[in-house]
Amino acid sequence: MIKFYKYQGAGNDFVLVDNRKNAFKGDKIAWCKQVCDRKYGIGSDGLIFIENHATYDFKMDFYNPDGSQSFCGNGSRCAVSFAKHIGVFNGNKVSFEAIDGEHEAIVADGIIKVHMQNVGFPTLNGEGYFMDTGSPHFMQFVADIHQVDIHSFGRGIRFDPRFEPNGTNVNIIEEKSKNQIAIRTYERGVEAETLACGTGATACALAFAYENELNKGDIQVKAIGGDLSVSFEVVNQAYENVWLSGPAKFVFEGEMALG
Numbered sequence: 001m002i003k004f005y006k007y008q009g010a011g012n013d014f015v016l017v018d019n020r021k022n023a024f025k026g027d028k029i030a031w032c033k034q035v036c037d038r039k040y041g042i043g044s045d046g047l048i049f050i051e052n053h054a055t056y057d058f059k060m061d062f063y064n065p066d067g068s069q070s071f072c073g074n075g076s077r078c079a080v081s082f083a084k085h086i087g088v089f090n091g092n093k094v095s096f097e098a099i100d101g102e103h104e105a106i107v108a109d110g111i112i113k114v115h116m117q118n119v120g121f122p123t124l125n126g127e128g129y130f131m132d133t134g135s136p137h138f139m140q141f142v143a144d145i146h147q148v149d150i151h152s153f154g155r156g157i158r159f160d161p162r163f164e165p166n167g168t169n170v171n172i173i174e175e176k177s178k179n180q181i182a183i184r185t186y187e188r189g190v191e192a193e194t195l196a197c198g199t200g201a202t203a204c205a206l207a208f209a210y211e212n213e214l215n216k217g218d219i220q221v222k223a224i225g226g227d228l229s230v231s232f233e234v235v236n237q238a239y240e241n242v243w244l245s246g247p248a249k250f251v252f253e254g255e256m257a258l259g
């Protein structure tokens with residue numbers, strides 16, 4: 001049996017496993033598919049192993065429900081909250097390595113802030129923008145996010161030949177005010193709408209900043225499952241000092257059979 005912990009960040013939910021002692025001996029991809037299944041497993045938008053790292057406080061090994069790998073913003077915020085709970089670090093600052101490189105995070109008043117990689121301006125792609133914030137995101141501005149069939153719209157773009165071979169996550173953005181947007185995201189690897197997506201929220205906030213020629217700011221992002229925020233500044237035609245912030249909460253723990 002493998003001990004697991006379930007967390008969620010703005011409704012983006014994850015199963016986490018403390019694998020610092022390499023207790024997990026199975027096939028991670030096969031187990032991930034079973035764990036994330038909402039009928040036959042625990043049910044989640046991804047599986048995360050917390051492992052030791054020679055240089056940083058820990059390594060985050062993230063898998064989508066289909067077993068593919070990418071960087072996960074909300075998953076990393078949940079990983080930080082879990083790492084603190086199991087004593088990987090004391091205090092309020094931590095560093096970790098993910099598939100896209102090193103990240104720092106800060107824990108304060110129940111909010112987890114993760115430092116994202118620097119990223120260039122979004123590129124225009126058909127009716128929308130494209131940007132890679134650790135995961136690839138297509139984004140289109142719409143008048144009302146609730147009037148779009150996100151599943152068929154998202155699926156069409158996710159599998160469009162333009163984004164082959166890896167595909168893309170798909171977001172729609174509605175401007176709410178000068179520093180607030182509402183978004184919905186169809187996630188690659190989940191192959192469905194999720195209640196929030198951290199790399200998606202980051203890409204959408206930066207696309208909004210680009211459209212409005214903002215050089216610095218803190219954009220409030222209303223996802224379907226909760227509120228996130230993204231702060232940034234423009235340095236040399238790129239976004240730097242990018243931080244994704246929001247809640248990350250423990251839900252329950254248990255044990256699941258291997259295989």
Ligand SMILES: N[C@@H](CCC[C@H](N)C(=O)O)C(=O)O
Binds near residue numbers: 045069
């Ligand atoms: N939910 C994540 C993104 C996870 C990766 C994504 N599904 C992909 O494969 O690109 C987030 O919060 O960033």
